[in-house]
Amino acid sequence: MTSLMQKIKEVLPQLSEAERRIGEYVYGNPEAIPHMTTKELSKKSGVSEATIIRFCKSIGIGSFKSFKLALMKDLTLTDTNLTDFSVLNQKDSPYDLFHKVIHVNKSAIESCADSMDRKELAKAVEAIQHAGKIVFFGVGGSSTAAVDAQYKFTKLGYHSITSLDFHYMLSVIPHLTENDVFVAISTSGKTKDVLELTRFAQKKGAKVIAITNINKSPLYKEAEIRLCTPNVEQDFRIGSISSRMTQLTVIDTLYMSIFHHVGEKVLQQYYDTRSEMESLRR
Amino acid sequence: MTSLMQKIKEVLPQLSEAERRIGEYVYGNPEAIPHMTTKELSKKSGVSEATIIRFCKSIGIGSFKSFKLALMKDLTLTDTNLTDFSVLNQKDSPYDLFHKVIHVNKSAIESCADSMDRKELAKAVEAIQHAGKIVFFGVGGSSTAAVDAQYKFTKLGYHSITSLDFHYMLSVIPHLTENDVFVAISTSGKTKDVLELTRFAQKKGAKVIAITNINKSPLYKEAEIRLCTPNVEQDFRIGSISSRMTQLTVIDTLYMSIFHHVGEKVLQQYYDTRSEMESLRR
DNA sequence: GGTATAGTGAAATTTAAATTCATAATTTAG
DNA sequence: CTAAATTATGAATTTAAATTTCACTATACC
Numbered sequence A, B: 001m002t003s004l005m006q007k008i009k010e011v012l013p014q015l016s017e018a019e020r021r022i023g024e025y026v027y028g029n030p031e032a033i034p035h036m037t038t039k040e041l042s043k044k045s046g047v048s049e050a051t052i053i054r055f056c057k058s059i060g061i062g063s064f065k066s067f068k069l070a071l072m073k074d075l076t077l078t079d080t081n082l083t084d085f086s087v088l089n090q091k092d093s094p095y096d097l098f099h100k101v102i103h104v105n106k107s108a109i110e111s112c113a114d115s116m117d118r119k120e121l122a123k124a125v126e127a128i129q130h131a132g133k134i135v136f137f138g139v140g141g142s143s144t145a146a147v148d149a150q151y152k153f154t155k156l157g158y159h160s161i162t163s164l165d166f167h168y169m170l171s172v173i174p175h176l177t178e179n180d181v182f183v184a185i186s187t188s189g190k191t192k193d194v195l196e197l198t199r200f201a202q203k204k205g206a207k208v209i210a211i212t213n214i215n216k217s218p219l220y221k222e223a224e225i226r227l228c229t230p231n232v233e234q235d236f237r238i239g240s241i242s243s244r245m246t247q248l249t250v251i252d253t254l255y256m257s258i259f260h261h262v263g264e265k266v267l268q269q270y271y272d273t274r275s276e277m278e279s280l281r282r
Numbered sequence C: 001g002g003t004a005t006a007g008t009g010a011a012a013t014t015t016a017a018a019t020t021c022a023t024a025a026t027t028t029a030g
Numbered sequence D: 001c002t003a004a005a006t007t008a009t010g011a012a013t014t015t016a017a018a019t020t021t022c023a024c025t026a027t028a029c030c
Helices: A004-014 A017-028 A029-033 A038-045 A047-056 A062-080 A096-117 A118-129 A141-155 A167-175 A192-203 A218-222 A238-261 A262-281 B002-014 B017-028 B031-033 B037-043 B048-058 B064-080 B093-113 B118-129 B142-155 B166-175 B190-202 B216-222 B236-264 B265-278
Strands: A133-138 A159-160 A179-185 A207-211 A225-229 B134-136 B159-162 B181-186 B207-213 B227-228
Touching: A004 A017, A004 A062, A004 B048, A017 A029, A017 A047, A017 B037, A029 A062, A029 A096, A029 B064, A038 A047, A038 A133, A038 B265, A047 A062, A062 B031, A062 B048, A062 B064, A096 A238, A096 B093, A096 B118, A118 A207, A118 A225, A118 B093, A133 A141, A133 A167, A133 A192, A141 A159, A141 A179, A141 A238, A141 B142, A167 A192, A179 A192, A179 B093, A179 B236, A192 A218, A207 A218, A207 A238, A225 A238, A238 B093, A238 B236, B002 B017, B002 B064, B017 B031, B017 B037, B031 B048, B037 B048, B048 B064, B064 B093, B093 B227, B093 B236, B118 B207, B118 B227, B118 B236, B134 B142, B134 B166, B142 B159, B142 B181, B142 B236, B166 B190, B181 B190, B190 B207, B190 B216, B207 B216, B207 B236, B227 B236
Parallel strands: A133 A159, A133 A179, A179 A207, A207 A225, B134 B159, B134 B181, B181 B207, B207 B227
Antiparallel strands: none
């Protein structure tokens, strides 16, 4: 079966100037099209709305609406990841950016699969299962993941700690033992505060799990257990948002794994929490 | 991930008379829908066009057009029989769970496209652009999004506030004016604390943006601007993780949109931050 | 038994798609 | 070379679709 995208590429050279412009735009941003109107696409590709209708007919589809549906189907089928959404351009509306964010976040999460090492993951889960305390630490953008993790593991009944305050952390770490886990979160693996606390925790004998990009950073080298996130930096504005998504995906995995394991034991408490939460609603 | 068709079947009993009629028709003739208009479907199913729009919202999709696209995608997918990752089973290893988490998070983010209303998004961006202060509030799992947003908007130079402490928030809100924005984050839209602060902020004249699931919750009804997240609840363990992903995707969109807009103005400060950060590494 | 509240469709409004038409550019015939 | 014919294009208009508003009804709740 010839895909619609392929078809567009094929007929591209035979099209007129304006229609080709549309074809090129569609080929470059297929995922965005189904949610667009003729007006938008006309602005984006720099041709008139009328030409868009003509373009649809040229590639053998009777209406713009049908074209959008056909494209949606095609994309679902072939799941092309050729699109480069990373490039932001001046005319992008909030709604365009929304679709780019969706795309970027999706691919960031997808590429988590590439950087994760199953043995390291198993080690991490093993360590947490037997942990007394769990301490999470991340600064800047990585603090989101730390806060999220702290909350999740508290819900599972762990003594789970995090803080943005370096000095507070300094006072927590001396009490760690080899039964405890210190989770260091840093995309770059070079953040000074994180490194210092990591070494401190290690000195106290705690198991150190690093959630960090897969590269030879100090944190990567020094951590006992490494849960790697992929290097997804593209646009510097986007970089930070996608690295947070990958960190959270790792956290989610740890949470799910532990939940799955402790399972029945915490289920009652879990329901208690939820019913109490319900009563906070009305 | 639960397919849209399955979802329709599930919610069928909870729908009202007229909406159920639509649901049944859709369930019986799914292939026909994507090419239909509201008028046609209204004739076929014997209800008004208005009810069709309401039906879409009831099943968690923001517009009839999005519904058609989502259905098209769904039909294409079920044809090709995707493995069902939604069911967790006993023997799952951490690595299995990791892949399920990836899958669930990806589909949650994907379905954001269905529930977002572009006009509401535009209104939200507009409001934030002209905002003096921005206050974010979310409790429980939604606090992650609030914290993340607060950090991001601070980086953009905004006076951006959040706190987990209800009483602290109580003291912040009286100082809000009609130039300020209050962002209420709650998946269910029923959380008492969030609702109370929302009403309080509204009384002070602040613009209220709700990031909440698309359903007829109090928060949904009361908010001036609604940024809807899709109803992705499946497994109760997974529910919370994916709703956080959708909230963050909305936050990211707001952040990117504002960044895109203020752009050059804050770029210098942005670089300052980054180079200062670098010096915190080594 | 009256007052909210949810559900509904008719009608109005808004928005998107498609068509028409005038104009500019290009080609072709003489 | 020119003039007629053809083609390509976008502005403006028309048509159609989606969405909202509003008023009416039925039902639940005091």
